[in-house]
Amino acid sequence: MSDPGDDLAFLGAGALARMVRTRQLSPVDLVNLYLARVERLDGRLRAFITVCADEARAAAREAERAVARGGKGGPLHGLPFAVKDQFDTAGIRTTVGSRLLDGHVPAEDATVVARLKAAGAILIGKLNMSEFALGGTVRFPFGQPRNPWHLDHQPGGSSGGSGVATAAALAAFTLGEDTGGSIRGPAAYCGTVGVRATWGLVSRHGSFGVSWSMDVAGPLTRTVEDSALVLGLLAGPDPKDPLTSRRTVPDYRAALTGDVRGLRIGLVAELLDGGTQPEARAATEAAARVLGKLGAAVEPVSLPALPLAGAAFMALCDSEGAAAHQRWLKERPQDYDQATRRRLYTASLLPAALYHQAARARARIRHEVLDALGRHDLLLSPTAAGPAPPIAVEEEPVTSKAIAARRFFGHRSHGTPASLAGVPVVAVPCGFSSGGLPLGLALTGRPFDEATVLRAAHAYEQATDWHTRRPPLRP
């Protein structure tokens, strides 16, 4: 990258916020910087579905006036951000990645969007995503999002645009939503940090639901510190989501001490095996050694029920989706992407008895995960089985049961255990494949102990240089 604004664009959100606060940087210039990058790069990356340039510039001018008046502003004052198009935005189209909602304009912001705006952040756009956050979309109605490290590869899903926009510095930070890995997958594939918080820590109000019992909104950022900053603003009780926790939200940034001495970390055997590619396994084992050198006690741990997680997750999540989509499946099937439609048709035909068996499996997996977290402070695993696959893989026809099994049920065990258990995970970059694609590390913690998860992720990040690398995009 050769543009002189690139270094500024890649600065962390925390650093940019400090520059705005001390008048070293104008919110107008900052918004224009990111909008120019979107204009220059997004024709190829297709991270955005909607760019709110006029609204963002107007908000930036107001933010600048506030700074000139001597106002302190919120902790994200003047920072441009973008959100997955799953979150409602007042007066701005919210498609959930589907033609079915092409003209949908909500009247109210999702709680997470409202909280970021209240902290001073400026919305610059809505990000591309797998249709209805289900993953596996073949033909994206608003353009194929592409991995900034290799344009022929997937960015991950379903928060693909969030991963792309964060990695390519098209915004200071982004928001995604994670049901079975939809933040962590794009973070790993695009080389960013991504946080799936404890279920119930972050409001779901105004987020188009995938599975009510597993949906969590969270940040994708270029550093762990930025994720700690943003998560602290997202978290906390919301009267509009009665299942949010009423616990006091700690200062996550204050937890980033760099000290992991004495932490007990379990390296999950079933997630190192079970289809994990050698490069992802090697990167995870190398990360375990780094954490060991920093003073953590890393030892193997076995969770025998984890191989069941993928199928159990799919039965629960897809059944919910099928129930929610029945009317559109009958009245407007042609408006779905073919992969979404076929997935929802399939889930519609599952016997209810199998749904309840999946619910029992979820309880068992949750019990195993929590039991392991009773003996360890954290669990360590690869975020995904390997680096981002080529886009073309999704386009291959499904001509046999074996292909269907491999494509749809064979790779979901890495992200789904934490979703089923409802526990927090931070995905953090941990290396690159021989093909130059990022690899991700997952650190999983106890319910509502995001502080420890972020502390360990930050210590690891600061001991390595993976987060400093930038995708090789050319103007």
Add this chain to the structure above:
Amino acid sequence: MTPSSTDLTEAQVRALGAALGLDIGPDDLIEVTHRLNAFLDALVPLGELPASGPEPVPAPVDPDRAA
């Protein structure tokens, strides 16, 4: 993985869909059939879990959430 004698046929899948009011067209039917048969196979191990064990509470609602 090979087709088994218990695999559903395309005609059976189409009939199941019709029973629910879903008109699964010919372009979708082959893939939906393969997906459903693979899904049912993937779920078999879940049926072998012991019936006893943790109660299947749908979501881990924070026990401290009550004010």
